[in-house]
Amino acid sequence: MKVRAFIALVATGLFLTGAVAQTLNEDEIKERIMPVGKVKIAGAVDATAAVAGPRTGEQIYQAACTAxxxxxxxxxxxxxxAADWQPRLDEKGYDLVWKNAINGINAMPAMGACxxxxxxxxxxxxxxxxxGI
Ligand code: HEC
Incomplete structure (x- = not known):
């Protein structure tokens, strides 16, 4: 008895779902799928913003300095x-080291050629x- 009632319920559900789908005309279908498209566009814009936004030091380093x-x-x-950096920082100070990276020094290209x-x-x-050094 319980099983039959369950089957009847599922069948009714399927019937109603089918009925709703069949009664939608083309405009209603377009309207229904539109928000999905909007969500996708919004996602794409976000992804672009993430790429165009400020990069982390690690990202810049990987792109321009690691070589x-x-x-x-x-x-x-x-x-x-530390043994490579500390003497430079002690001798010149952070700001001059930074300025030398901007302007270039010896074989170090200006801006690291970025x-x-x-x-x-x-x-x-x-x-x-x-x-961390
Ligand atoms: C073509 C190779 C090359 C690339 C690419 C490069 N560097 Fe350098 N860099 C050097 C060399 C060589 C030195 C050592 C220059 C010297 O002191 O004679 C140096 C030194 C430096 C110094 C120390 C400057 C000082 O005054 O002691 C800093 C800071 C620096 N680089 C930052 C960067 C950054 C940031 C990037 C990426 C945006 C970068 N470099 C990309 C070759 C490079």
Missing amino acids: CHAVGVLGAPKTKV GDCTDDDIKSAIDYMIE
Whole structure:
């Protein structure tokens, strides 16, 4: 008895769902799917904003500095190696080290050759390289 009642209930549910779907005309269907499209567009805009927004020091470093600073190409101070960075920071001070990265020094290209970096981006990348030393 209980099983029959359950089957009847499910059958009614399916019937009603089908009936609703069949009574929708084209405009109603468009209206129903529109919010889904809007959500997708909103998501895409968000993703673009995330890419265009401020980058972290690590992201800038990975994009523009790691090629030389990971292994010390041409004598570049190696990332997170205190022995490479500390003497520079002690001798020149942070601001001059930052300025030298902006203007270039010896084999270090101006702005690390990062075409779309701001002065603050360079600072973030330096902070990442000397973090924890
Ligand atoms: C083409 C290789 C190369 C790239 C790419 C590069 N550097 Fe350098 N960098 C060097 C070299 C070589 C030195 C050492 C220069 C010297 O003191 O003779 C250096 C030194 C530095 C110094 C120390 C400056 C000082 O006054 O002691 C900083 C800070 C620095 N780089 C930051 C960066 C940042 C930030 C990036 C990425 C945006 C970057 N570099 C990308 C090669 C590079």
